[in-house]
Amino acid sequence: xxxxxxxxxxxxxxxxxxxxxxxxxxxxxxxxxxxxxxxxxxxxxxxxxxxxxxxxxxxxxxxxxxxxxxxxxxxxxxxxxxxxxxxxxxxxxxxxxxxxxxxxxxxxxxxxxxxxx
Amino acid sequence: xxxxxxxxxxxxxxxxxxxxxxxxxxxxxxxxxxxxxxxxxxxxxxxxxxxxxxxxxxxxxxxxxxxxxxxxxxxxxxxxxxxxxxxxxxxxxxxxxxxxxxxxxxxxxxxxxxx
Numbered sequence: 375x376x377x378x379x380x381x382x383x384x385x386x387x388x389x390x391x392x393x394x395x396x397x398x399x400x401x402x403x404x405x406x407x408x409x410x411x412x413x414x415x416x417x418x419x420x421x422x423x424x425x426x427x428x429x430x431x432x433x434x435x436x437x438x439x440x441x442x443x444x445x446x447x448x449x450x451x452x453x454x455x456x457x458x459x460x461x462x463x464x465x466x467x468x469x470x471x472x473x474x475x476x477x478x479x480x481x482x483x484x485x486x487x488x489x490x491x
Numbered sequence: 492x493x494x495x496x497x498x499x500x501x502x503x504x505x506x507x508x509x510x511x512x513x514x515x516x517x518x519x520x521x522x523x524x525x526x527x528x529x530x531x532x533x534x535x536x537x538x539x540x541x542x543x544x545x546x547x548x549x550x551x552x553x554x555x556x557x558x559x560x561x562x563x564x565x566x567x568x569x570x571x572x573x574x575x576x577x578x579x580x581x582x583x584x585x586x587x588x589x590x591x592x593x594x595x596x597x598x599x600x601x602x603x604x605x606x
Contacts (some may be wrong), residue, residue, distance in 0.1 A: 375550075378533075380533075383531075417579065417599065417600045418597070418599060418600075419534075419581065419583075419597035421594060421595075424594075465533055465534065469595075477522050477585045477586055477593055477595065478522075478524060478536055478539055478549065479524075479534075479536070479583075479595060480536075481526075481533040481534040481535070482533055483531060483532055483533040484533050
């Protein structure tokens, strides 16, 4: 079974600074997807960024980028120019890419990000 | 929004009573999921469905049952609620397209308190 580990229960960053959230995972599969979800106080789960394991290039979405190290099974999220609206819980998630699979996600326990003005 | 709703949004019940949570989608997605979210545990999969009347267990399925009689509705039932089932429950959907990757969309969540 796959597992996802987020070793930082809480992180804080100053507004306009850069912060990196860590995520490691364990799998025996070679093809899979990785995700970062954001959960603000409203509880809504919002997809921030995703990475296909077969792609070597790191995904980027505006101020959000990832550092995907497949051999190390590491998938960190970098938030640049942090804004007050980035304050939220962030979850790392794994999904198998097996054909005919259920598309179900395995989540880490989350990192609570505080942005200080 | 992906057209996914959950009802009720909040519920307080007593130990031993049955509870049913409803997830409704308007998007015709194939897959539907129920997760629970607890502090320190992230989201954990309870049950999922890969089609009408086709369901399977997730990692924390004990004490829960599900049913899907129509594409748009996925019901989660707690036959006899316990305090350990106090949680926030999320429904999610995916699988609309034929692409290898399909984004999973989440409902707004249901906060359930079992006294």
